[in-house]
Amino acid sequence: MEITAETVAFAIFAVFTLGGALGVVTMRNLFHAALMLILSLFGVAGLYILLTAPFLAAVQIMLYVAAVAILIIIAIMLTRSLMKAPIAANKQWEVSALIALIVLVSLVAVILQVSGGRVRSYWPQEPVGDVPADSITALGASLVDPDRYVLPFEVASVLILAAMIGAIVIVRSRPTS
Amino acid sequence: MVPLWMYLVVSAGLFAIGVYGVLSRRNAVAILMGIELMLNAVNVNLIAFWRYLTPMDVSGQAFALFVLVVAAAEAAVGLAMIISIYRNRQTVIAEDIDLLRG
Amino acid sequence: MGDIITTIGTFLTDLLSSLGMGPSAVEITIKIIVAAILGVFGIGLVIFTVWLERKVAGRIQDRLGPNRVGPYGIFQTVADAIKLLTKELITPAGADKVPYNIAPVFSVLGVLLIWAVVPFTTNAIASDLNVAVLYIVAVGAFGVLAVLMAGWSSNNKYALLGALRVVAQTISYEVPLVLSLLVPVMLAGTMSTQGIVEAQPIWYIVYVPVAAFVFFVSSLAEVGRPPFDLLEAESELVAGFHIEYSGMRFAMFFLAEFMHAFAISALTAVLFLGGWRGPWVQQYPTLGFVYLGIKTMVVYFVVMWVRCTVPRVRIDQMLNLNWKFLVPLSLVNVLMVAILGKLPLRLSEEQVAEVLQNTPWVEWAFGPEFMAELPRAVLFLLANAALVIVVLALLGVYARRERRKVEALVDEGEFSAPQPAAAHQ
């Protein structure tokens, strides 16, 4: 495979994504872990752009970096987690690493179809076609199309409303003791 | 373009790292961050398959959007529970939260 | 003819090709040059706007403003910049070095990136993204991140609390901001800023003045400009989240704020005031720069005017204004636009031709698109006026009730004067 601007960009974003993720699970300082999470999610947004899904990339940054990450950082400060967790990993971290490794190996094995010691990738090298220019319009139309996603669309709205009500009730409840 | 399997490998790596984070971290907030990583790995997969196999349709993007909503709802409620537990028990270490063990 | 952008573009392409570059290398080089120009333009502008702001504020408050360095004190900002350059960069003890150093860079980055999607004229936009409106919201995340990192890494209680309050303010006001951004997107049917400008034969401020107002106010709050600068309140408080920053690092936060104020003026001009639109701009695209510049300066003048006249709000008032006024208002506004927009009011070509026959000067002055959109614009304007009247009536009822509450308390002898709600922590 020749080196093009796109492969370089892919490599950079993949390093951001995976490096950030490694930071999230290993950093002892939770604030740093949250910043690493943001780096990782930013890398994922970059991958979306390479996959010609700029709408999702913008949403990724707007939702994850600006909303979920801030929620997590505020929760870290509210629970004063920084002082309370001198050790990052628990006693079973070796077992966890093993399980994660097994997951990784089996997923990669499925993706690359290792059979008889021979790597054979049957995934397409090139996409079957281009993304239509009006893909966002089509997405918007399909969200409210009765034959497509109108039910998930409304249910998603109710779900997030229920989640918010639940979260507010939980946070505002006074300590029992 | 970059071949599809590369995206899948990155996503598998992200998922495995998320699994490790969920299983090994002591702090409940950190466990939640691991779950976010796993959900993102799923989204990368959805978008990559959509781009390479059915770019004319919008289903991949729509599914990724719905995953985002669920991830946001999960983070909201999960963090609220962690905050509530912290107020009651003064801890966010997952092993110490053993109320149900009696 | 008369098109600066094409001329320069061709000139640069020829020049670079003659140096022996391949076509893709030429393209990348031009992109780098454009990026450098935009970046320097964005920052260089601040040197001017800071001077302008001090001058205008001085005049409004019956002072002279800067008048020592250069004619009319125009080099005052340059002198300030040189002073800041030679200041020591103090890193406080116990600072978390990496986030502490990244924060000022991010705060500039988040604002500078907005300029990439501002259309300057018919053919001059650095990057015509089809998700430009969401992109503008997304790059704002850099600013929030910068504040959090600065507040956290300074190892200072005030910085941390200040940062959290700034975050609370920014994310709160992002809600009406994004909801009011929906309105031009709905009217234009695209998220591209260039597309939104092209869809405005009649400026959107005529269609949806309420959305323009909500956008402007919530943008002011996003930037943290007076009257929403309660978190750094330079005349009363220490500086909030950037208290531990000095020299050029502090200057970057300062720079970002002024750049942001100007950028939101430009965005208001683009989204609601027709951007580069004006007479003869199709024939002479260069005029677009002038029109956009004038409109931006008008909005920026309003920003300065508000700064000099409106008193600073308290944090509870700031949040109430957002959640109990701007958010409901923008929700109602989006609903109204969604329903009204479906009425079949656009004139057909025959109807337009008929009207234009009687009044040829309209076509000469505004073009046929203007005529076709006119009934829709008038209806939207009337609906907005009705909305404003209802809102003002509701506000009047609310204000009377609040006043009676305070009067009742005073009568009972509870307070000698209206008591401000405690907002300390």
Next chain:
Amino acid sequence: MSINEWTFIAIFLIVAALIPVAAIVLGALLGPRKPNPVKVQTYECGMETHGDTWVQIKAAYYIFALVFLVFDVEVVFLFPWAVAYNQLPLFAVIEGVVFILILAAALVYVWQKGALEWV
């Protein structure tokens, strides 16, 4: 829509980051560098700093972030709807209106519960 538009954003991102970095580096080169223990002390209005920096903050911050998250998620759905708005049939627009009304219900709930009060 093309990758090309985003190439510029990538380049601009790098250039826009380099400008403040250059300014700060220049400032570091031109300015003096004489730290001493008193100078680098945390400035908390002249008092000796006392206790941890990570003081207990109140849960109101979390609630505001939560409400913001909810609105952000819903707006993300509304943007593609708004882009498609001009081509949508009336029924589809009403779907969107219902969606916005659910959003309004969220606002009414938090307002009624007093979760938006800053005290």
